[in-house]
Amino acid sequence: MGRDLLQLRTATPEDLDWIFELRHRVYAQELGQHALDPAGRLRDGLDGDNVYLVAAAGAERVGFVSLTPPWVGRYALEKYLSRDELPLPDEDDVFEVRLLTVEPGRRATLAAPLLMHAALRWIASRGGRKVMAMGRTELLGMYLAAGLSPAGRTVRSGAVTFEVLTGEVAELARRAHERYGTTLERLRSAVDWRLDTAFTARPDGCEHGGASFTAIGADFRTLERRRRIVTADVLDAWFPPAPGVRAVLAEDPDWIARTSPPAGAEGLLSEIAAVRALPVGALAVGAGSSDLIFRTFGQWLTPESRVLLTDPCYGEYAHVTERVIGCRVDRFRLRREDDWRIDPDRLAATVGTGRYDLVVLVNPNNPTGRHAPAAELRPVIEAAPARTRWWVDEAYLGYVGEAESLAGLAAVSPRVVVCASLSKMYALSGMRAAYLVAEPAVAARVRRRTPPWPVGLPAQMAAVAALRDPEYYRGRWARTHELRGQLAAGLAALDERVTVEESVANFLALVLPPGGPSAAELVNECRRHGVHLRDLSPLSPAYEGRTVRVAVKDAEENARIVAACRAALALPRPGQASLVVSVR
Numbered sequence: 001m002g003r004d005l006l007q008l009r010t011a012t013p014e015d016l017d018w019i020f021e022l023r024h025r026v027y028a029q030e031l032g033q034h035a036l037d038p039a040g041r042l043r044d045g046l047d048g049d050n051v052y053l054v055a056a057a058g059a060e061r062v063g064f065v066s067l068t069p070p071w072v073g074r075y076a077l078e079k080y081l082s083r084d085e086l087p088l089p090d091e092d093d094v095f096e097v098r099l100l101t102v103e104p105g106r107r108a109t110l111a112a113p114l115l116m117h118a119a120l121r122w123i124a125s126r127g128g129r130k131v132m133a134m135g136r137t138e139l140l141g142m143y144l145a146a147g148l149s150p151a152g153r154t155v156r157s158g159a160v161t162f163e164v165l166t167g168e169v170a171e172l173a174r175r176a177h178e179r180y181g182t183t184l185e186r187l188r189s190a191v192d193w194r195l196d197t198a199f200t201a202r203p204d205g206c207e208h209g210g211a212s213f214t215a216i217g218a219d220f221r222t223l224e225r226r227r228r229i230v231t232a233d234v235l236d237a238w239f240p241p242a243p244g245v246r247a248v249l250a251e252d253p254d255w256i257a258r259t260s261p262p263a264g265a266e267g268l269l270s271e272i273a274a275v276r277a278l279p280v281g282a283l284a285v286g287a288g289s290s291d292l293i294f295r296t297f298g299q300w301l302t303p304e305s306r307v308l309l310t311d312p313c314y315g316e317y318a319h320v321t322e323r324v325i326g327c328r329v330d331r332f333r334l335r336r337e338d339d340w341r342i343d344p345d346r347l348a349a350t351v352g353t354g355r356y357d358l359v360v361l362v363n364p365n366n367p368t369g370r371h372a373p374a375a376e377l378r379p380v381i382e383a384a385p386a387r388t389r390w391w392v393d394e395a396y397l398g399y400v401g402e403a404e405s406l407a408g409l410a411a412v413s414p415r416v417v418v419c420a421s422l423s424k425m426y427a428l429s430g431m432r433a434a435y436l437v438a439e440p441a442v443a444a445r446v447r448r449r450t451p452p453w454p455v456g457l458p459a460q461m462a463a464v465a466a467l468r469d470p471e472y473y474r475g476r477w478a479r480t481h482e483l484r485g486q487l488a489a490g491l492a493a494l495d496e497r498v499t500v501e502e503s504v505a506n507f508l509a510l511v512l513p514p515g516g517p518s519a520a521e522l523v524n525e526c527r528r529h530g531v532h533l534r535d536l537s538p539l540s541p542a543y544e545g546r547t548v549r550v551a552v553k554d555a556e557e558n559a560r561i562v563a564a565c566r567a568a569l570a571l572p573r574p575g576q577a578s579l580v581v582s583v584r
Contacts, residue, residue: 005191055102067098069544110187120176121195126545132165135163268464310362312536315539352385358391369503389416390416392410392417400504529568
């Protein structure tokens with residue numbers, strides 16, 4: 001590796017002695033922040049829990065930066081300020097960045113900016129939304145240029161004075177993209193990037209599953225690859241659509257391709273109304289749930305609106321409310337120790353403050369896979385302040401049962417809207433069809449903002465045919481539960497330190513232990529075996545970079561998933577022994 005080609009990586013055990021030695025040279029000898037240590041090493045109580053990112057040029061280590069994730073439960077700043085004095089508006093979101101340190105002879109190079117970039121990318125890949133840092137006052141301009149803001153607190157440590165700084169990860173990424181996007185793209189080929197997150201990411205996009213289509217070929221020239229790829233990173237059905245769907249699409253494909261559909265999807269609306277026992281006036285259709293989310297939220301919300309999202313939650317909601325509209329968004333934290341379930345009393349107390357214009361519930365939740373019973377949610381919704389609108393996403397409700405739907409309440413209450421997808425449950429993801437249920441006056445306003453032909457003719461015909469064959473789908477959903485159980489058992493048997501979190505829908509979660517591969521590392525290794533899984537880390541810090549979502553496939557593909565995970569878990573990491581001690 002040439003001298004100017006920097007490698008960015010997570011520190012290995014072999015890097016630590018150099019890190020402690022450089023810390024002593026800089027912060028004890030050079031700056032006088034700490035007392036000299038006879039051993040020439042500087043450590044602190046967070047060294048066993050924080051994460052070091054290292055820049056190196058060949059065999060020469062150049063610099064490092066330290067990150068403290070929120071799940072550690074404490075921050076270095078607590079040595080100087082009490083917890084109440086820290087800028088922690090939402091502790092579950094805040095990552096601490098500290099000790100950006102570069103060898104004296106390398107301070108005029110790109111090492112420091114690239115370490116800052118690496119820190120931001122690592123934090124974003126773990127769902128981080130806020131950062132705090134201590135910046136030396138003489139370097140304050142560098143931090144302000146990066147987008148950090150003073151928090152109004154100054155810290156004195158030895159001979160050094162620091163400003164406490166904060167920043168929003170999305171805003172820092174946006175600013176970096178605007179100011180340095182071209183430079184970063186130029187540097188991509190000059191950097192040996194060894195972190196488990198991409199070197200750059202679109203600051204304006206919502207991260208979805210579906211990377212598997214890149215392996216198949218997004219230009220559609222190599223579609224034969226689909227037979228070799230396990231697409232378990234998206235929640236498409238593992239089974240084909242009902243025979244009636246295939247028949248109606250195959251009968252006259254030439255006519256279907258060239259013919260304009262009913263402009264208002266009148267036949268589809270009538271079929272939904274009949275099957276769901278709802279008034280047709282309470283319905284509006286769209287080209288998938290995302291179409292309805294963008295169209296309605298843009299109509300209802302402004303940057304002044306306050307929105308409550310569960311966390312974790314389907315990422316489209318945060319993207320639309322925060323990045324597209326610019327709303328003020330709060331998170332209702334779901335907790336692993338509570339099995340990710342919604343506490344109705346805690347939710348009622350949170351919403352009862354009256355501050356929210358919109359509350360979004362995904363039920364069953366994607367990505368946690370948990371379902372909140374309608375009997376628990378209905379009284380919370382009915383008792384909520386009149387100004388609060390509720391959006392209930394029931395994309396995966398069929399796996400629980402339509403009796404649990406809140407669509408009946410939505411049809412009569414102007415404060416409740418239910419969104420239902422016809423894509424995942426009916427094996428029609430490629431067709432893009434969904435509908436919402438709302439009080440007729442609300443639904444009419446949505447329809448007025450709906451362009452003609454919102455759903456294509458193949459999708460309308462396929463959805464109608466699917467709704468007319470409930471027995472077929474009930475059988476496929478029941479088989480999905482069986483396959484999910486078998487997949488869970490296969491993954492749980494890989495190693496006792498790996499946890500499988502079941503769900504009520506067509507997916508589950510694989511939780512990796514600390515010290516093993518990260519979720520991103522496991523996902524990347526499984527791709528080498530043609531198996532695509534979903535790293536949930538960017539959705540929420542609650543996943544701690546260690547949780548992978550796995551879609552349920554058929555028995556053969558599920559076996560490939562288990563085999564790929566086994567191979568990925570068995571790989572030793574640099575400086576570490578293999579995670580898997582035995583395979584049972």
